Amino acid sequence: MTTLPRRYHITTFGCQMNKADSERMAGILEDMGFAWSEDPNDADLILYNTCTIRDNAEQKVYSYLGRQAHRKRLQPNLTLVVAGCVAQQEGEALLRRVPELDLVMGPQHANRLRDLLEQVFAGSQVAAVEPVHIMEDITKPRRDSNVTAWVNVIYGCNERCTYCVVPNVRGVEQSRTPEAIRAEMEELGRQGYKEVTLLGQNIDAYGRDLPGATAEGRHQHTLTDLLHYVQDVPGIERLRFATSHPRYFTERLIRACSELPKVCEHFHIPFQSGDNDILKAMSRGYTHEKYRRIIDTIRQYMPDASITADAIVGFPGETEAQFEKTLKLVEDIGFDLVNTAAYSPRPGTPAALWENQLSEEVKADRLQRLNHLVSIKAGERSERYLGRIEEVLVEEQNTKDPSQLMGRTSGNRLTFFPGNIAELKGQLVKVKITEFRAFSLTGELDLGN
Known part of the structure; x- marks a missing residue:
């Protein structure tokens, strides 16, 4: 009988640095044989990569944690990890506040996730928040986009x-x-x-x-x-x-x-x-x-x-x-x-x-x-974009309207236009802009190029 791979779910709060750290940690977990789970409630390992810039982000972490701590009391083999800036700031106090936590790790420890989890799987509760010199990272992140x-x-x-x-x-x-x-x-x-x-x-x-x-x-x-x-x-x-x-x-x-x-x-x-x-x-x-x-x-x-x-x-x-x-x-x-x-x-x-x-x-x-x-x-x-032909990097399908593709101009304006994702994903295409809004544009492929 084959056993299913253990599944992980990462929720990321905050800045692009945190998103990049989450992608690195996802890469490490996949190297360890974990598979991504869309639904946190199906995951065997849940990692919250936290942000402390604003109070509401921190409060959100505590409410998410409360739900999973409750689940862990029913499923003791669930692994709970808090990474990122709240982890760094609260340190061991987090373990005291939420005793169900297995691992608390500051952002400088992202590259050490495998070692830290091995300590957890050997039965320890771990807080890694001491300053470290960041080691050069050789694990390949699982990127959220492939463009x-x-x-x-x-x-x-x-x-x-x-x-x-x-x-x-x-x-x-x-x-x-x-x-x-x-x-x-x-x-x-x-x-x-x-x-x-x-x-x-x-x-x-x-x-x-x-x-x-x-x-x-x-x-x-x-x-x-x-x-x-x-x-x-x-x-x-x-x-x-x-x-x-x-x-x-x-x-x-x-x-x-x-x-x-x-x-x-x-x-x-x-x-x-x-x-x-x-x-x-x-x-x-x-x-x-x-x-x-x-x-x-x-x-x-x-x-x-x-x-x-x-x-x-x-x-x-x-x-x-x-x-x-x-x-x-x-x-x-x-x-x-x-x-x-x-x-x-x-x-x-x-x-x-x-x-x-x-x-x-x-x-x-x-x-x-x-x-x-x-x-x-x-x-x-x-x-200023109206009527112009802009070069857009095709990133993905528009989730709200599958007939449209979405990408960004060089100036980072989100742009929607009709097209086939299978043909155009990852391509730089010319788009003639036909509509503008405060934060996005709509256009059509300019086939005259």
Whole structure:
């Protein structure tokens, strides 16, 4: 009698770094003989890859965990794992709070999943949250797409923004070597991937911790150098990178993006607030004037580039006048998309302890007003695509309308158009844009190419 493979289910909260970590851990589990289960209730191993940036993500983890802890009391062979930033922050306290947990592991331990699970299967309850030096990863991730892939280039963050828990949970900056990054990308190219997004919590810091400076005294390992080094990997047609920090964004990087044909005309640069006093309280290390100069420089080199950002409203002490400066920045720049959030206090961060917290009502009101403006401006930005022929990388079928395919423009606008997925998946096709909305486009294949 053959035994069915053990099944696993991963639920991912939070950022792209977490998605990339989940894909790596899925790769490890499949190497160990586990098969993916769509339904967590059919899985023998459940892994929550958690995020602590916002309070509601953390609360969600606890409610999911409660349900599975109950199931484990009935099925003792169920393995429960919490990975990621909540795991790092709470550590052994999580094991005390949810004794049914088998393994709590911080994001730096993703590569060690096999070793840690072997300890669990030998009967231990394990908390792996001590800082480690990240080992070069040789396991192949199970990618959620077979057209686009994430590649981590730098882990951790040395910034100390007063609202952010990331440095506490993801550790100090550790850059991977250019050779390791290129080797991973070459393997992806061989496997048929067409687009790679280089990832880092603060990607512009890439290379600062690697040895080696040139004779002119300039460091030879910067994000710009890395783009030049990997831009010709065979099979990879498009390159993106995220997330950038305005403090380190250079004209040299912008120039490289405009010159290298595979680098997409899309920049994701969080501004967080349009008010200098709030930026200072956040310890962001730049002014709104500097931020505007960066965007002006991008638009000088690439007038059509897509600009997306992150913003926080309701930071402790933010006045109505200061919030209006954020609205003014959004109005003036005209972003293609802004990820917005109301400030929520995170444990272990300075801003969480300040007395001048704002009420939930004020935060919700500001968030709604900002979202309304973001949507209007995004619609104005989308209008420029109308009637144009855009190159779109075909990713998948539109789940809501199977007659349509979906993909993204170089500027990262989601685009829908009729077509056959079997013929076109993974292809770069020309699409004539016939309709625009704030955050997506519709078009038809341009067969005249």
